[in-house]
Amino acid sequence: xxxxxxxxxxxxxxxxxxxxxxxxxxxxxxxxxxxxxxxxxxxxxxxxxxxxxxxxxxxxxxxxxxxxxxxxxxxxxxxxxxxxxxxxxxxx
Amino acid sequence: xxxxxxxxxxxxxxxxxxxxxxxxxxxxxxxxxxxxxxxxxxxxxxxxxxxxxxxxxxxxxxxxxxxxxxxxxxxxxxxxxxxxxxxxxxxxxxxxxxxxxxxxxxxxxxxxxxxxxxxxxxxxxxxxxxxxxxxxxxxxxxxxxxxxxxxxxxxxxxxxxxxxxxxxxxxxxxxxxxxxxxxxxxxxxxxxxxxxxxxxxxxxxxxxxxxxxxxxxxxxxxxxxxxxxxxxxxxxxxxxxxxxxxxxxxxxxxxxxxxxxxxxxxxxxxxxxxxxxxxxxxxxxxxxxxxxxxxxxxxxxxxxxxxxxxxxxxxxxxxxxx
Numbered sequence: 001x002x003x004x005x006x007x008x009x010x011x012x013x014x015x016x017x018x019x020x021x022x023x024x025x026x027x028x029x030x031x032x033x034x035x036x037x038x039x040x041x042x043x044x045x046x047x048x049x050x051x052x053x054x055x056x057x058x059x060x061x062x063x064x065x066x067x068x069x070x071x072x073x074x075x076x077x078x079x080x081x082x083x084x085x086x087x088x089x090x091x092x
Numbered sequence: 093x094x095x096x097x098x099x100x101x102x103x104x105x106x107x108x109x110x111x112x113x114x115x116x117x118x119x120x121x122x123x124x125x126x127x128x129x130x131x132x133x134x135x136x137x138x139x140x141x142x143x144x145x146x147x148x149x150x151x152x153x154x155x156x157x158x159x160x161x162x163x164x165x166x167x168x169x170x171x172x173x174x175x176x177x178x179x180x181x182x183x184x185x186x187x188x189x190x191x192x193x194x195x196x197x198x199x200x201x202x203x204x205x206x207x208x209x210x211x212x213x214x215x216x217x218x219x220x221x222x223x224x225x226x227x228x229x230x231x232x233x234x235x236x237x238x239x240x241x242x243x244x245x246x247x248x249x250x251x252x253x254x255x256x257x258x259x260x261x262x263x264x265x266x267x268x269x270x271x272x273x274x275x276x277x278x279x280x281x282x283x284x285x286x287x288x289x290x291x292x293x294x295x296x297x298x299x300x301x302x303x304x305x306x307x308x309x310x311x312x313x314x315x316x317x318x319x320x321x322x323x324x325x326x327x328x329x330x331x332x333x334x335x336x337x338x339x340x341x342x343x344x345x346x347x348x349x350x351x352x353x354x355x356x357x358x359x360x361x362x363x364x365x366x367x368x369x370x371x372x373x374x375x376x377x378x379x380x381x382x383x384x385x386x387x388x389x390x391x392x393x394x395x396x397x398x399x400x401x402x403x404x405x406x407x408x409x410x411x412x413x414x
Contacts, residue, residue: 019114024121028111036100038107039124039173048170049163052125056162059122059129 020058023051127169128158139205146178149201153185156204156319164188193324195331207316208327212306213334214295218258220246228345229293230256236358237264265294267365272296274361274378276410282347282354283380284403287410288337289344298409301334329394333405336393340402353381 027047031040043051110116122129135155142148150172157165164185171184182201190196197209215229216222223230223241233239239261241254268290275287288297295303300314317323348355361378368376393404 022118022121024125025111025117028107028117028121028124033104033107035097036103038103038120041174045163045167045170048125049166051121052166052169053162055122055125056129056158059126 022054022058023047024055027051125166125169126158128155128165143202143205146201149204150178150181152204152319153181153201157185157189159319160321160324161188161192164192189324193328195328195335196324197331204319208319208323210301210309210317210327211331211334212301212304212309213338214301214303214305214308215293216305216308217256217261217293220244220253220255222256223254230254232289232293232345232348233261233264236355236362237267239264265296266369267362268294269296270365270376271358271361271378274380276406278380279403279407279411280383281399281403282344282351282383284406285340285344285347285399286354286358287406288340288402292337292341297333297337299330299333299337301330302337332394333409336401336405339398340405343399343402357381 027040027043031043033040107120110120135152138148139152154165154168154172157168167188168181168185171181176184178201185201186199190198197211199209203209215226217230217233217239230241233256234241239256241256243252244255245251246253272287272290272294275283275290278284291297292302297303300309304312304314317327348358357380361380364378365376391404393401393408396404
């Protein structure tokens with residue numbers, strides 16, 4: 001899996017991931033809230049329900065991904081594994 | 093532009109700016125559409141001790157909506173932002189949940205502490221009230237099984253009541269079992285209805301709502317259905333099944349008055365089973381009058397109605413056990 005990939009490459013890969021097209025975010029950008037309000041009020045119940053459902057699914061998905069990443073085991077940095085990561089020395 | 097107007101416009105500018113930034117916009121959208129995400133709390137536990145508090149009840153209901161129906165949740169959140177009163181909220185929530193689960197018993201927010209409401213219809217033939225509360229069913233026990241209510245002294249001095257002896261009823265239950273199996277094996281109406289009548293009478297439907305009274309259910313330590321998607325679906329289906337069985341039992345009671353050949357066959361078959369049990373025989377052959385009614389095509393009892401629903405229910409739930 002980690003056969004020579006650098007952190008920069010990993011960053012590039014993550015940066016290239018397309019943002020999720022969330023209806024709620026699009027609604028916030030498209031519809032202006034009434035003065036003194038924070039959220040758009042003239043959204044039909046059907047559209048609002050779809051956006052809420054999508055947002056809940058998205059956040060659940062993010063939560064699952066976070067849990068998964070938190071459970072990842074550390075990768076041993078052994079030369080035999082083909083990694084060329086420098087192990088820096090720090091003075092005591 | 094006065095100061096208040098300027099202040100109000102500030103919120104709009106702020107929202108517009110936040111919405112353009114990916115992270116802030118996402119946070120704003122999440123707090124708009126799923127505010128409960130940011131209030132992690134055990135809403136079940138919150139309810140205990142605060143059953144009379146309208147705010148706790150509404151919070152509980154919104155959490156239930158969030159777990160069970162995102163659309164309903166979005167409606168509830170929007171309504172609360174628009175300033176719904178407790179009464180408006182309660183009406184909207186209970187009506188919407190009833191639309192989603194049409195067989196659910198009507199309820200109010202104050203009832204939610206007791207779990208999903210259930211309508212228990214179980215029978216206790218040996219109880220003092222059975223004969224007066226269910227005269228038609230008591231007549232079935234008397235006419236077909238020879239279980240006759242006896243005149244007994246009431247708890248009220250000087251009064252009497254009709255009561256069925258428990259041992260007579262238990263004996264009738266043993267006889268009913270093979271009769272029910274035989275009726276199920278006929279796989280057509282009106283025998284499915286008759287089977288369901290006997291199963292209901294002898295608390296053998298397998299449906300808790302029909303086999304238990306409310307007192308029996310709570311006394312045996314059963315837990316109520318929880319307010320989650322699974323609990324609501326189970327309650328809805330149990331209520332639907334109960335409705336089908338009770339309708340079938342009603343039809344069977346009527347057909348016992350009009351289709352006398354079947355009523356006579358039931359008496360004969362009960363006598364045959366009684367004799368076989370006395371002789372300790374393992375098998376008994378029962379016969380029913382021929383009926384030319386077509387067998388139902390296979391489809392779910394959940395979408396059928398009337399006699400079809402009764403037969404399909406029997407076929408789905410019991411026929412494979414033959």
